Amino acid sequence: MSKYGEVKKIHDEVLSHTYRFKVKTGFRLVDISLRIYIPSHMKIDGHRALISYEGQPMTFYRCNEQEHQTPA
Numbered sequence: 001m002s003k004y005g006e007v008k009k010i011h012d013e014v015l016s017h018t019y020r021f022k023v024k025t026g027f028r029l030v031d032i033s034l035r036i037y038i039p040s041h042m043k044i045d046g047h048r049a050l051i052s053y054e055g056q057p058m059t060f061y062r063c064n065e066q067e068h069q070t071p072a
Contacts, residue, residue, distance in 0.1 A: 005034040039064035 013027035038051050040059045057066050060069050 001029055001038070004036055004038045005032045006033050023027060 001010075007030060009031040011029040011031075013025040013029065014022040015025060016022045037057055038053070040051055040056065041064060042049055042051060059066050
């Protein structure tokens with residue numbers, strides 16, 4: 001994530017109120033000062049991850065491009 005900005009903190013989401021023991025959800029909250037936008041999908045540790053944040057430009061799932069030119 002550091003290629004997109006300064007990572008300040010990463011927090012693993014856990015279910016602790018529902019279950020007796022803390023159970024990781026697979027969600028990560030990243031506090032980052034963005035330099036460039038982060039694509040909406042990327043591979044992280046070999047897994048395709050959905051990235052979502054306020055003000056994020058919409059990108060296409062397969063190619064992460066913001067716009068496609070269509071033939072006339």
